[in-house]
Amino acid sequence: MPELSNRLDGFTESIIRKMTRIARQYDAVNLSQGFPDFDPPRELTEELRKVADDGPHQYEITWGSELFREKLALKQSKLMGIPVNPAENIVVTCGSTEAMMAAMMTVCNPGDKVIVFSPFYENYTADAILTGVTPVYVPLAPPEFMFNPEELRRAFEQGVKAIVLCNPSNPTGKVFTREELEEIARLAVEFDTFVITDEVYEHIVYEPYVHTYMASLPGMFERTLSCSSLSKTYSITGWRLGYIIGPTHVIEVCRKVHDFLTVGAAAPLQKAAVKGLEMDDAYYEELTQVYERKRTLFLDGLDRLGLKYYKPQGAYYVLVDISEFGEPDDYKFCEWLAREIGVAAVPGSSFFREDVNQYIRFHFAKKEETLVEALKRLEKLEAYRGAELSNTK
Ligand code: GLN
Numbered sequence: 001m002p003e004l005s006n007r008l009d010g011f012t013e014s015i016i017r018k019m020t021r022i023a024r025q026y027d028a029v030n031l032s033q034g035f036p037d038f039d040p041p042r043e044l045t046e047e048l049r050k051v052a053d054d055g056p057h058q059y060e061i062t063w064g065s066e067l068f069r070e071k072l073a074l075k076q077s078k079l080m081g082i083p084v085n086p087a088e089n090i091v092v093t094c095g096s097t098e099a100m101m102a103a104m105m106t107v108c109n110p111g112d113k114v115i116v117f118s119p120f121y122e123n124y125t126a127d128a129i130l131t132g133v134t135p136v137y138v139p140l141a142p143p144e145f146m147f148n149p150e151e152l153r154r155a156f157e158q159g160v161k162a163i164v165l166c167n168p169s170n171p172t173g174k175v176f177t178r179e180e181l182e183e184i185a186r187l188a189v190e191f192d193t194f195v196i197t198d199e200v201y202e203h204i205v206y207e208p209y210v211h212t213y214m215a216s217l218p219g220m221f222e223r224t225l226s227c228s229s230l231s232k233t234y235s236i237t238g239w240r241l242g243y244i245i246g247p248t249h250v251i252e253v254c255r256k257v258h259d260f261l262t263v264g265a266a267a268p269l270q271k272a273a274v275k276g277l278e279m280d281d282a283y284y285e286e287l288t289q290v291y292e293r294k295r296t297l298f299l300d301g302l303d304r305l306g307l308k309y310y311k312p313q314g315a316y317y318v319l320v321d322i323s324e325f326g327e328p329d330d331y332k333f334c335e336w337l338a339r340e341i342g343v344a345a346v347p348g349s350s351f352f353r354e355d356v357n358q359y360i361r362f363h364f365a366k367k368e369e370t371l372v373e374a375l376k377r378l379e380k381l382e383a384y385r386g387a388e389l390s391n392t393k
Contacts, residue, residue: 007132010125011126011129014123015346015350016033016034016122019334019345022334023344028339028343029366029370029374030344031344031364032334032346032361033346034365035237038366039235046275047274048272051272055267055268059267060267063259064265065271068277073089079202079213080215080226080245088248089251091251091255091258092243093265094242095241097242098242099243100198100227101127101261102254102257103196104162104164106254111134112161113133113134114134114162114163115138115156115163116136116138117147117165117166118138118140118352118354119140119348121166136160137155139151140172145174156191156193162195163184163188166199167181167199168205168314171319173313173314173319174312175209175210175314181212181214188220194225196224196227199226201232201315201316202228203287206288206292209313221247225245228242229242233276233284234273236269294366294371295316304375307381318363319361320360322360325386328357329357333347334360342377343377362374
């Protein structure tokens with residue numbers, strides 16, 4: 001038999017999605033892969049029913065239906081404070097997963113380097129490898145997950161083509177301050193690089209933190225490919241609707257990449273999702289409040305259990321410190337947690353470039369009763385504090 005491509009040797013399957021399978025296997029409450037267990041807004045599902053009868057059921061324009069782009073442009077122009085032209089500045093993709101991949105393929109040649117902050121959402125390394133790009137990692141040091149500006153400068157000095165910026169950040173829940181973004185922007189201008197953002201949690205930000213779009217900083221629209229999706233904002237992770245917003249000459253090339261990767265995002269789903277894009281400000285305020293309540297409920301529970309964590313400023317993840325359980329292998333810990341305690345989490349080391357094994361990631365995009373059940377199961381952890389977990393397996 002001929003050999004398979006060795007391009008894929010550098011990474012394993014997604015650990016996040018593997019943990020969902022493990023959760024199912026042990027019937028654990030799944031706080032690993034971040035997706036809601038509650039329904040999308042009724043406006044969207046009702047429209048989806050209508051679309052089943054009325055269509056469209058055939059291809060849309062490859063870079064997104066006209067109506068979807070118009071509504072998205074209206075929403076994002078207002079939020080980002082910059083005029084987004086639906087005819088020139090948008091490509092609609094199959095989730096932000098495709099958006100990030102298409103963005104990287106658009107700006108990078110094989111052999112180029114791209115800065116990735118660590119910890120990072122695992123797809124970025126896979127995007128880099130599949131694109132033939134070498135990631136240059138810059139640590140966001142726990143517990144505050146700040147970057148060291150000198151370290152970042154040294155990374156830029158290595159001749160990078162772009163920097164990937166997940167804000168609010170998965171898995172840390174960090175919301176980059178305006179000053180931090182300005183620092184990154186200054187370096188991007190000085191070293192003439194692109195910024196590829198992942199802003200899928202743009203609407204999930206807790207007071208007093210505020211989300212600032214990199215593209216909204218002076219001079220940055222021209223060099224920023226703003227990737228995001230509707231998955232988290234309207235609780236439709238399975239619809240796979242994402243997009244890239246960027247300057248005309250960049251989007252022209254993104255559209256080519258997107259066209260040959262996937263042809264287009266699902267036409268009926270784009271039609272139904274327009275109902276989301278049409279929501280008024282009250283919807284987003286309510287969304288934030290809903291997540292604020294979930295965060296409070298879950299973090300209060302972790303406090304009661306005496307677990308240590310980094311308090312998320314945005315997104316719906318929390319990194320919990322497991323050092324007190326004496327298990328040096330966070331993968332084993334997560335497997336054990338799913339099997340014996342009945343709660344699934346993601347091993348933190350899958351997000352870190354550095355050798356960091358003391359965290360696991362929970363997400364709290366779940367119904368309150370699901371979170372309560374997870375917390376109840378986690379009470380059993382008390383018995384294992386300071387114990388040799390390995391002996392229990
Ligand atoms: N972004 C989510 C997470 O980090 C889910 C990602 C995915 O599986 N596509 O868990």
